[in-house]
Amino acid sequence: MNNLNPMNWEAFKNTLSENPDKVLQFQYAEGHFVDASYHITEIKQAPIVSVDCGGVMNSWTEIIVQLWEPSVAETDRAMKVSKALSIVNLVEKSLPLNPLGVVKIEFGNSKFDTRQMYPSGFISEGDSFTVKLAADFTQCKAITRGGSCGTTPSGEECCVPAVNTAAPVKETPALEIVGAENQSCTPGSGCC
Template identity: 85%
Template sequence: MNNLNPMNWQAFKNMLLENPDKVLQFQYAEGEYVDASYHITEIKQAPIVSVDCGGVMNSWTEIVVQLWEPSVAETERAMKVSKALSIISLVEKSLPLNPLGVVKIEFGNSKFDTRQMYPSEFIAEGDSFTVNLAADFTQCKAITRGQSCGTTPSGEECCTPSSATVANVKQVQVLEMVGAETQSCTPGGGCC
């Protein structure tokens, strides 16, 4: 299963429920897996409220599953999906998780900066169940809606350079040309 859209919590949990006896692995980069001795250290639920550059309020919930690799690998330890499900069950006794919340997996180690990633593909092969992770991304929601990106008080759109920025760039270009013609720069001469 390959998802281009973020997966919700219920769909993620259902994928796990279908594979309880398999060993749960996470691939965070091509050929790079979270060490088998990882722990699920916490599951966070984060309500997000934002206003985008088009002036539209947005809200959603994220469910973040945090993975941690111990500094000394525990070679005898590989988490089965059923163990992950028991941790989820324990969490949900205290914190009811929004079934429509967007799932993210948070992970990092000495070779990979900590970040939140989306489950993008699930591979059940033999005795293993692998969750491939994809990088989070940014977007302009206004443009995605087919709208303008909002305007500033001066009437310019927020995602385009302001006329002041364009004027400053032109002034720098002129100053660079003046400096190039004279091949010298003196304090207060305006070339730097």
């Protein structure tokens, strides 16, 4: 699995359930792990609805597992996978989570800015099960639709709304740029 192919919630849970007796660790950077005394503070389900620069609506769901390190490490505390799954079961009694939702792990501490990361790999060694995390990324959804998008170095043609050739094309009014005098941005002008 890699960043370009995020894991869904059902696959993530299934992977965890194959290792119930192991200590669950999260590696957020090379050689850096979330402290073993972490807590799972909440699990969020975030339905996302967006319109891309080509004017096409997109929607998906994200399942975000938030981790927190206490200010004083609890040396006798390390979460087993079975404990994490019991928290998941408790959450799902109140909030049914979309099995196809994209999984993200949210974490930060005093040395690492809080961010949402993707599970990018799993390591099962001895009594531990490690979830390797990879940074979230941005993407242009218009590029994946094919056509001429991406053929110029600037990629500005991606910002042209999809045109339905069967329907009459109506003129789109110029958009006002707040704080700019005598400037406007029209679809396809390359200013997005």
